[in-house]
Each structure stands twice: as C-alpha cells, then as structure tokens.
Amino acid sequence: MQDTGVHLREVRKSFGAAEVIRGVDMDVRRGEFAVFVGPSGCGKSTLLRMIAGLEETTDGKIVIGDRDVTDEDPVDRGVAMVFQSYALYPHLSVYENMAFSLRLAKRPRAEIDEKVREAAGILQLIEHLDKKPGQLSGGQRQRVAIGRAIVRAPDVFLFDEPLSNLDAELRVQMRLELARLHQKLGATMIYVTHDQVEAMTLADRIFVLQGGHVQQSGAPLDLYDDPSNRFVAGFIGSPSMNFFDAVVEAQTGQGVTVRLTGQPDLPLDIVLADPPAPGTEIVLGIRPEHLAVTDGEGLRVTVDVAEELGGVSYQHGTLEGGDAVIFQQIGARHEMHGTVQTVVPEPGRAFAFDRSGTRIR
Amino acid sequence: MTAKRARNIAFTALVLIAAAIWIFPLYWALTTSLRSENRIVSDAGILMDELNFSAYIDVLSTSKLPLWYLNSVGTSLIITFLILLTGMMCAYALSQLRFPGRRALYLLVVASFMVPAPALYVAQFVLMNDLDMVNTWWGIILPQLIAPVVIIVYKQFFDAIPHEMREAVLLDGGGEFTLLFKLYLPLNWGITAALSIITFIGAWNNFFWPFLIVTSEGMMTIPVGITQVTDSFGVAYARMMALALLAAAPVIVGYLIFQKRVTEAVMISAGVKG
Secondary structure (H helix, E strand, O other): OOOOOEEEEEEEEEEOOEEEEEEEEEEEOOOOEEEEEOOOOOOHHHHHHHHHOOOOOOEEEEEEOOEEOOOOOHHHHOEEEEOOOOOOOOOOOHHHHHHHHHHHOOOOHHHHHHHHHHHHHHOOOHHHOOOOHHHOOHHHHHHHHHHHHHOOOOOEEEEEOOOOOOOHHHHHHHHHHHHHHHHHHOOEEEEEEOOHHHHHHHOOEEEEEEOOEEEEEEOHHHHHHOOOEHHHHHHOOOOOOEEEEEEEEEEOOOEEEEEEOOOOOOEEEEEOOOOOOOOOEEEEEEOHHHEEEOOOOOEEEEEEEEEEOOOEEEEEEEEOOOOEEEEEEEOOOOOOOOOEEEEEEOOOOOEEEOOOOEEEO | OOHHHHHHHHHHHHHHHHHHHHHHHHHHHHHHHOOOHHHHHOOOOOOOOOOOOHHHHHHHHHOOHHHHHHHHHHHHHHHHHHHHHHHHHHHHHHHHOOOOOHHHHHHHHHHHHHOOHHHHHHHHHHHHHHOOOOOOHHHHHHHHHOOHHHHHHHHHHHHOOOHHHHHHHHHHOOOHHHHHHHHHOHHHHHHHHHHHHHHHHHHHHOOHHHHHHOOOHHHOOHHHHHOOOEEOOEEOHHHHHHHHHHHHHHHHHHHHHOHHHHHHHHHHHHHHHO
C-alpha cells in the first residue's frame, strides 16, 4: 500500500521577524490519527496550515507519502481540510457542497453522484442532500464539512479544531463519530485541538506543542504516564498535575529523599536513576488521583471548592504554605468543603523536574 | 384624542404635502402632454381637462424615438455590464490579492471620487475625437465606465466573506476565477442586483456626456433626443413632455418592479458617498 504518512523535517515558519514554528521534526505514519495539542499561540494551527499548503513554509521540508510537497499548491498535496467554522458554501446545497471539488476536477457526472452519495451514506446525510447549509444543525454542518473532505479521497485528512463550535453534548457525540470514521476509512488524519480530552480520546499519537516546538510526542497514555518535561506533565491530564517546590535532602540507594518547601514534616522517597546532589532545588509533580487521604502524617490541605461529578470528585484546596492543590476522591459522599484533609502521595507516583522544567529520571 | 395620535396625524399630513410637491412635476408633464400646443400657451388651468393624444402620435411617428430607445438601452446595458464586471474584478483584487501597490491603488480609487465627471469632459472629448469615436456607441460608453463606488461597495462585501471559505475553495482545487465567479459573486447576488439597477438608471439618465459626443440624430440617446423636439415656432411643449414621459416609462416600470432593490442600492451608494 502507498505510504501516505506525513513527514516534517526542520520545518520553520516566520511572520516577519517573529518565528512561530522553530524547527519541527515529526513523522505521522500511514493510517495514524495524530493530534496536535497545545495552548493558544503554540503554533499548532499554523503547522497544520503549512501541511495543507495554506501557509508558506519558511524553511525545511514537508513530505507526504514519498513526495516533497513543500512548494506544491494546496490542491496538489492530496490533503483535505475540515475547518473550525466548517467553511461550507452557503449558496450551494449539501450535495453541491460535497460535489464542488469533483466538479472543479471535471469528473464525470456519474462518478460525482456515486462519491457524494457514498459519503452522504457514511455520514447519514442522504435525506439532507438538497438542503442548504443554513437549514442544518451544527452537527450536521460539521458532517457536511467532513463529507466534503471524504469525496476527495485524500491521502491525509486535516482537522482544525473541528468540534469547538459545537455544544458539549454534540462534541462528545461527534468525537465518537470521528473515531469510528477513522476506523472505517483507515486514512491518515491530523487533528488540531487545544482540548486535551479530545486529544487523549482520539489520538493514536499526540504531539504536544509549545512555543513553536514539539515538546513531546507519543501515545496518549505514554505522555500521561511518562511526560518528558513539566509542561507536558501539566498539560496532559485533567485536572492538571499538582506541582510542589522541593529540596533534595539526601541520596538513597535508589534515588533521593526530598522535602517539600514549607512542609518539613513529610520526607518523601523518590526513585531516580540519576539522582541530583543533596541541596538541589527541584519541582515535584503529583497527579490529583495519586494523592490519597490518610489519617496519619501528610500534607494538610484546606479544601475550599469541591467539584462533585458523581462517581469522582475533585477537591481544590491550599497547603499550609499557600500552594494550590487538587486531589481526587472516588465514590466519596462526605462533604469536604471547608475541612482540612491530610493527603499523601502514592509511592512511586511522583515525578521530579529540575528548575528549568526538564524531567529528572 | 391623545397627543400621540395628534402627532401622527400631523406627521402624515406633512408627508402627504411633501409627496404632492414631489409628484407635481410628473402630473404637470402628463397634463401638458395631453393638451394641444395652443392650449398650453394660452390660459390652461392646473386641472387635467383634456385628453389629446396628438403629441404622442406625433413624436412616435415623426421623431427617431425607436432608434433613441435602442441607443439608450444598448449603451446603458453595455455600460452596466462593463462597470459591474470590471468593478467586481478590481474589488476582488483589492480585497483578496496581495500585491505591491495594493493600498496605493485603493487610495487612487477612493481619490477618484473627488474629481467631478464634468471636469474631465473636455479632455475626454478631445480623446474620443482623436480616437474617431464621436457619434459612436463606444464614444458614449467608454468615458462613463469610471465608477469607483461600485469598486468600493464590492470590496466591502468581499472583505466580509470569511477567509476560511476562500481557503476551502483553494483546497478544493479552485483558482482566482473560480473564487470570484463561483463563490464571491454568488454570495453577493443581492448587492450585484442593486448595483446593476443603480448603474443602469445612472447611464439611462445621463444627459450631458451623450449630448456632447453625439451630433447625429440617429446616434442620440433618449435624454438627448428630447432636445430635438422643436418646431418652426420654437419649443413644442406637449411633444417634449410626451417624449420625456415615454423616455422615463421603462425606468419607472423598472423601478416599480425592483422597488426594494433600488432603495437598497441608493442607501448603499449614499452610505459610501456620504
């Protein structure tokens, strides 16, 4: 089968003096669902638009399959894009919206009809083919936008935050539909979002971007379980990881003993292959689900807000030193709001980072 | 009776008086055209008391009215088509393409508002004469193709179309012509219709330039033709009024059909010019 992967080599993009993409290397394999995720302004949409050919590449190389497409026009790259605003043509019917690219390519009428009806069948749009986009709901419009991409049978589908204009319920539904569509079509897909829940649930592989760099890439759970720096650790996972300043007290045989700043009563043993010297200031990262309530010694948290979600609850509070902290409770039914709770990290669940944010392993 | 109701009645009365003032010239033209020439210059009253169609029969049978109609319709249609086409393409370039001098070009278009058309008449006449276009349709048409308002209105509407729609067309394999004629134009049929109407009416009503460039009776447009209705005793009022009404008839009928669009067009162009 033809390779339809997307490969970026030292790709850069500048707008005037401002460099927004700073040397990105990545490989999206054929049939993979890749997600670019990151905060606003991290360059994820720009990178997607560069792959689409809607932004010129200042430097570097973009290869789709085995073709260098860096200087090709968008239409010649074998990509189709679904936009955040859908970008449907409001004066054309659903059918004509989906047929537009095939008509421009002067495909035979019978072929156009077959492809449009096939895509409409996959997306349950058959009964809406004669309607104008203005007569459709948000979810249906999104499906038309996806249908417009499908009929072109592209090598690569590009999605630019396609679900952000939908309400919460529809977003969950469309997320599942996209996952099913990917399974059905088996095409290479690249998806941009700032919503890490979308990234976690859809991706085969996530690329976390910040400041024009790929901070880390990998399978969703690999990023969750083994972040390579503080930014990725904080960005992947909801609610975010807790971070505490700490000082290395002593080296042990397997790692270090650290003490959290402002918490002199709680020495913690961290397993590290390359332990820093005693006295080194580090940052400890602990996920909310890895802080357990205890009756014994631990971190004393004054809970000020409790988010009760039914099965799970998130307790937001502050440590005695003023640091914010979140811990998770499962199935708890006692009101914690306003109380002081003692929590301890589960053994082996704390991540250590140096002051610059790099993971200490 | 409440104060509000009184105010409403006063306002309605005021509007009726204004309407009467506006309609009177038309009424007077109609009344005059239905009188004999002798009666017009004698002691005719204000009321319509005669139904004499001789003026109409006279202009229809003796003047070159059918030819003038043809000239008016032909030149107005060509002017409208060319202004819309070139204006739309120019506006598209100014709105969507990035090229050196784009801003300067737009400023030039805006600045051309400041030059009144009659200021160019002498130069244009000399040019048309040199090009041997006196007494031709092109002589009438070419100098009337300067219409910055069309460019500015189109540009504003093109600017408002979301950029992602343009990018979707590019990804679908469309170029600039596809974008203009399959996306930007169909999305702006409303404004295109409005601009067509106002441009057509402007071209139809234009008197002074055709009056200068045409001397042969066979090439005249209707407004110029009206000046030809004289007889050996001087101006023939009834015939002139009959001709004026016949000249205005297509525009009036057109206006009645496209009333809403015309109002829209006037509002838009007034907004730009204001």
